[in-house]
Amino acid sequence: MEKEVAPIMAKYWEKAEFPFQIIPKLGALHVAGGTIKGYGCPGLSVTGTAVATAELARVDASCSTFILVHSSLAMLTIALCGSEEQKHKYLPSLAQLKTVACWALTEPNYGSDASALETKATKVDGGWILEGQKRWIGNSTFADVLVIFARNTSTNQINGFIVKKDSPGLTVTKMLNKIGLRIVQNGDIVMKKVFVPDGDRLPGVNSFQDTNKVLAVSRVMVAWQPIGISMGVYDMCHRYLKERRQFGAPLAAFQINQQKLVQMLGNIQAMFLVGWRLCKLYESGRMTVGHASLGKSWITVKARDTVALGRELLGGNGILADFLVAKAFCDLEPIYTYEGTYDINTLVTGREVTGIASFKPAGRSRL
Numbered sequence: 001m002e003k004e005v006a007p008i009m010a011k012y013w014e015k016a017e018f019p020f021q022i023i024p025k026l027g028a029l030h031v032a033g034g035t036i037k038g039y040g041c042p043g044l045s046v047t048g049t050a051v052a053t054a055e056l057a058r059v060d061a062s063c064s065t066f067i068l069v070h071s072s073l074a075m076l077t078i079a080l081c082g083s084e085e086q087k088h089k090y091l092p093s094l095a096q097l098k099t100v101a102c103w104a105l106t107e108p109n110y111g112s113d114a115s116a117l118e119t120k121a122t123k124v125d126g127g128w129i130l131e132g133q134k135r136w137i138g139n140s141t142f143a144d145v146l147v148i149f150a151r152n153t154s155t156n157q158i159n160g161f162i163v164k165k166d167s168p169g170l171t172v173t174k175m176l177n178k179i180g181l182r183i184v185q186n187g188d189i190v191m192k193k194v195f196v197p198d199g200d201r202l203p204g205v206n207s208f209q210d211t212n213k214v215l216a217v218s219r220v221m222v223a224w225q226p227i228g229i230s231m232g233v234y235d236m237c238h239r240y241l242k243e244r245r246q247f248g249a250p251l252a253a254f255q256i257n258q259q260k261l262v263q264m265l266g267n268i269q270a271m272f273l274v275g276w277r278l279c280k281l282y283e284s285g286r287m288t289v290g291h292a293s294l295g296k297s298w299i300t301v302k303a304r305d306t307v308a309l310g311r312e313l314l315g316g317n318g319i320l321a322d323f324l325v326a327k328a329f330c331d332l333e334p335i336y337t338y339e340g341t342y343d344i345n346t347l348v349t350g351r352e353v354t355g356i357a358s359f360k361p362a363g364r365s366r367l
């Protein structure tokens with residue numbers, strides 16, 4: 001990552017383009033597929049996959065999001081909810097990054113409230129017709145395989161489908177003007193009478209609850225992205241403070257700068273330990289949905305404080321993407337919001353500890 005990716009990412013970030021030449025190199029890292037065993041996948045532990053996610057994010061957050069969407073969302077959905085035939089057909093080439101996947105849940109009118117999604121799946125002879133829209137879908141502008149969630153018009157439940165690139169009726173438009181993760185290609189998807197054969201319906205997705213087994217793992221992985229981003233920012237600041245001089249001394253000689261650096265280090269240690277604990281809880285079969293949500297929300301908010309300190313430490317250069325700290329500062333913002341915003345993850349944990357769900361506004365008071 002440091003040799004091949006770091007030198008080129010600021011340029012691609014600025015242009016908001018994806019550097020396709022790095023895909024085979026990322027494939028060679030053999031981390032795509034993470035925890036999945038068999039089908040050519042690495043079969044890493046949850047902790048191993050999490051540390052790999054953080055190390056990618058330490059150098060470039062967009063790169064780690066590209067892998068996360070492909071691996072911890074799309075591939076994992078196929079592995080956990082697909083048929084044996086689907087796993088054999090799709091996972092080996094996805095594991096080598098010879099093909100790329102995306103995962104489409106969010107819609108223009110349903111973000112936090114994703115379980116109310118409106119894309120329709122209607123049964124027809126030999127398959128299904130998908131109609132609707134998706135928004136924000138990472139990798140979708142060039143993905144070969146699109147995992148798409150839609151509402152079955154006869155059961156009213158959520159089902160999952162594998163849709164191929166270039167299917168008639170499918171159009172994907174790149175979203176422009178993002179202020180973070182600019183290398184990730186997010187797309188608006190429109191489906192007009194897209195036919196999906198029976199063999200490409202995921203048999204294990206029969207309700208929205210079925211997405212939870214995927215989200216349980218992916219939320220742990222997302223929690224490790226801010227850890228990696230913060231470690232990368234700390235690395236840069238540590239080096240910069242020793243190199244740049246003001247008032248006849250290195251910036252590292254000033255007590256206020258040391259205090260900020262140490263505060264960052266303390267935050268990173270705490271974030272790392274919460275992330276580690278989440279992995280160990282998962283691996284021992286004890287992690288709850290509330291644990292994962294608490295981990296994702298708390299780590300992300302700590303990372304916000306950490307990268308803000310890093311941005312300050314670089315002065316004016318903390319505003320330039322070239323020095324990577326400003327880029328990391330911006331890249332953290334979408335991570336604060338995706339895979340459940342800070343607020344939604346807080347409410348998930350709140351529901352678990354109180355037994356009371358507070359996602360929907362309370363009814364009108366009689367007072």
Ligand SMILES: Cc1cc2nc3c(=O)[nH]c(=O)nc-3n(C[C@H](O)[C@H](O)[C@H](O)COP(=O)(O)OP(=O)(O)OC[C@H]3O[C@@H](n4cnc5c(N)ncnc54)[C@H](O)[C@@H]3O)c2cc1C
Binds near residue numbers: 103137181344358
């Ligand atoms: C860069 C990026 C990449 C993404 N990639 C993908 C992807 O690959 N696949 C995919 O399916 N989706 C993806 N998303 C979508 C992402 O998951 C949603 O943006 C997210 O769930 C929030 O939904 P929203 O943007 O519609 O915000 P909204 O739901 O409109 O929320 C707006 C604000 O209101 C708050 N809010 C909403 N409901 C409540 C409530 N009940 N109580 C308290 N506060 C509330 C939120 O916390 C937030 O602050 C991506 C998003 C981004 C930014």
